[in-house]
Amino acid sequence: MASMENAVATYGGNRDMAQDAPALPRRMPTGMRSALARYAMAASIFLSALTAGFGAFAQTYPGTLSNTVTVTLPGDISDPAAGNNSATDSNALSLQADITVLKTLISASPALAGSQVAYRIQVSNAGPSSVSGVTVTDTLPSELSAISWTCAxxxxxxxxxxxxxTGNLNLTVALAVGGAVVIDVAxxxxxxxxxxxxxxxxSVLLPPSVTDPNPGDNTSTTPPVAVLANPLIANDDDASATPVPGLAGGIAVPNVLANDSLNGATATLASVDLSLVDPASHPGVALNTSNGEVTVAPATPAATYTLTYRICERSNPTNCDTALVTVAVSPAVIQAADDNAGPLNGNAGGVGVVNVLSNDTVDGGPAVLSQITLTPTNSGPLTINPSGSVDVAPNTPAGTYTATYQICEQTNPVNCDSAVVTVVVAAAAxxxxxxTAGP
Incomplete structure (x- = not known):
């Protein structure tokens, strides 16, 4: 909108203004697309002023508004100071564009470590003029890496x-009236x-030839964003419901990481470091930090064992959690079976008439002296040797003789079983x- 006021003519004398009013040119300045003008005129017999009205202009480019008003007197009147019968007013015109920049955070806040942080910048033009060469700048936070942006x-x-x-933002945009561009930064x-x-x-910076009637919205700031560690959860592993046989040993937990998570995904040795914090009370129960296995070595005493491990995020070593592993080790199943031998000649007796271990088992396998301890309770003519063989003394009267023995697991000495050996001795024939004697 442009307005102009033209106080341009004075007139003295006692004349009929309807007949003798000066002729005022109504020519619009060069460079105007359109104009609506209203002129009002007033005069008095003595000293009068002619005042022009105002105009509204569709201005879309820079230029200069000049308006000249000239007073022409009737031919029979002379003006002793004709040099002031014309006046010109000039005003420089510049483009106006109401440019607004709005920056918003479009990703989550707080942000997780290593996650993508995204902003959106919208630059818009409310007019009244279109404009080009608007510079958009943004020095992005130094805490961000791998910065990229798009503009459309x-x-x-x-x-x-x-x-x-990529990197900090520094580009120019052109904006139609009512138009906008969107810049996405990540x-x-x-x-x-x-x-x-x-x-x-x-921030946005307009060209020098363009005026922004509302420069207060030429910058837009987003608040700080806290960065939190990725959720890391180490869950306890309880394998006590499935004991590992202590005699043979075995794998108690295939992988302690199987129920652990990092940022919602299963933790792996590629994403976390695994370490032992508190070992089990027996070295036979161990954590293999190279694969996450918890194993039980052969000949591990029966008991319930616990150990504690820690996992730490590889990319953020201070982000850690610990968990407890519970392992049950079971004793061997010992079965001492009764033995029978005979009948045998009591006069001669016998050596190794039977071996009491021959039908005994440990965890379903043969009982061997490397796994068990044999304790005999000898009775009468029967002797149970340390090897398990049974001897019968010579000259043993006919009869049925018994002796008892006990076998105990060496790893778990209280894990025992007992049996009876029975030998039948027959009388000598x-x-x-x-x-006959001769005569």
Whole structure:
């Protein structure tokens, strides 16, 4: 909108103003697309002023508004000072464009370590003039890495000087009246936590030839963003419901990481470091930190064992959690079976008439002296040797004789079983032969 006031003519004398009013040119200045003008005129017999009205202009480019008013007197009147019968008013005109920049955080806040942090910058033009060469700048937070951005118009007549780029933002845009461009910026949050991504400001700068009637919205700032560690959860492992046989040993937990998670995904040795914090009370129960297995070595005493391990995020070593592993080790199943031998000749007796271990078992396998301890309770003519063999003394009267013994697991000495060996001794066969003597 442009307005002009022209106090341009004075007139003295007692004349009929309806007949003798000066002729005022109504020519609009060069460079105007359109004009609505209203002129009002007033005069008095003595000293009068002619005052022009105002005009509204569709101004879309810079220029100069000049308006000249000239007073022409009737031919029979002379003006002793004709040099002031014309006056010109000139005003420089500049483009006006109400440019607004709005920056918002479009990713989560707080952000997780190593996650993508995204901003959106919208630059819009409320007019009244279209404008080009608007510079958009944004020095992005130093805490972000791998920064990239894209720029695209959201309306016809607007454009970006570059469609994409990396690092800090510095580009120009053209904006139609009512038009806008959108710039999307993304970067990677720091891995080390806790951390804070600093506040950040996007700015626009108009060309010198363009005036912004509302420059207060030429900058836009987003607040700081806290960066938190990725959720790391180490869950306890309880394998006590499925004991491992202590005699043979075995794998108690295939992988302690199987129920652990990092940022919602199963933790792996590629994403976390695994370490032992508190070992089990027996070295036979061990954690293999190279694969997550918890194993029980052969000949491990029966008991319930616990150990504690720690996992730490590889990319953020201070982000850690611990968990407890519970392992049950069972004793061997010992079965001592009764033994029977005989009948045998009590007169001669016998050596190794039976071996009491021959039908005994440990965890379903043969009982061997390397796994068990044999304790006999000898009785009468029977002797149970340390090897398990049974001897019968010579000249043993006919009869049935018994002896007891006990076998105990060496790893778990209280894990025992007992049995009875029974030997039948028969009387020696006596053959009395008649004797004959000569005459």
């Amino acid at each position: 118009p959201v309306s016809a007549g607007s454009s970006c000087s570059a469609a994409a780029g 970067g990677t949050a720091p891995l080390a936590t806790p951390a804070t991504i600093g506040a950040n400001t996007a 006596i053959d009395a032969v008649n004797d």
